[in-house]
Amino acid sequence: MKRNFKNPYLYLLIGLATMAVLFISSSQTYQQQSQVGLLEKLLKNEPLKNSLHNIAFNYAGSEVSIAAKGYFSFVEFFIRKGAHFITYFILGGSFTLALYYKQKNFWWGSFFGVLSATGYAALDEFHQMLTGDRTPLFQDVILDMTGAFTAVLIILGYLLLTKKRLS
Numbered sequence: 001m002k003r004n005f006k007n008p009y010l011y012l013l014i015g016l017a018t019m020a021v022l023f024i025s026s027s028q029t030y031q032q033q034s035q036v037g038l039l040e041k042l043l044k045n046e047p048l049k050n051s052l053h054n055i056a057f058n059y060a061g062s063e064v065s066i067a068a069k070g071y072f073s074f075v076e077f078f079i080r081k082g083a084h085f086i087t088y089f090i091l092g093g094s095f096t097l098a099l100y101y102k103q104k105n106f107w108w109g110s111f112f113g114v115l116s117a118t119g120y121a122a123l124d125e126f127h128q129m130l131t132g133d134r135t136p137l138f139q140d141v142i143l144d145m146t147g148a149f150t151a152v153l154i155i156l157g158y159l160l161l162t163k164k165r166l167s
Helices: 008-026 036-042 071-103 106-130 138-161
Strands: 056-059 062-065
Touching: 008 071, 008 106, 036 071, 062 071, 071 106, 071 138, 106 138
Parallel strands: none
Antiparallel strands: 056 062
16 A cells, blocks of 8 residues: 655645644643643652752743752643644644645745744634633744744755755
8 A cells, every 4th residue: 555645635634633632732721731640650759850950941931940840840841842842843844744745835835834833823822811720821832833943944854855846
């Protein structure tokens, strides 16, 4: 069975499925999403705590450190922000590929891929504002946009390496 990875509708479907997952996720309260309890079970010995205890920075006006958040919330912070980056990486990349394979123009595909992912990130943060116990953050939109843009750069690198036509 031959797989057709150049089918734009496959990437559109991946993008739409990602949007659905993001919508459901942003409909949940922080307590419904929290993985602190699971992390307490999985990481009960607090591995790497001594290595991580010197890391401290501000994110959206709040200190992120083990001292400020506690070990498990500190680890969860990176998991949550990693999930932001990865889901919007998938969203931006899938829309870019859908448009690239439909229009055969990487530049338009990448522009609209990043633009649509960033727009959806902003709408998603607005949706979180309407959900109890959630805080919309501009910094998360920037993180999401960075994920989408990173996907576009990797796709560009792949296309250049394989000498594919960009426009």
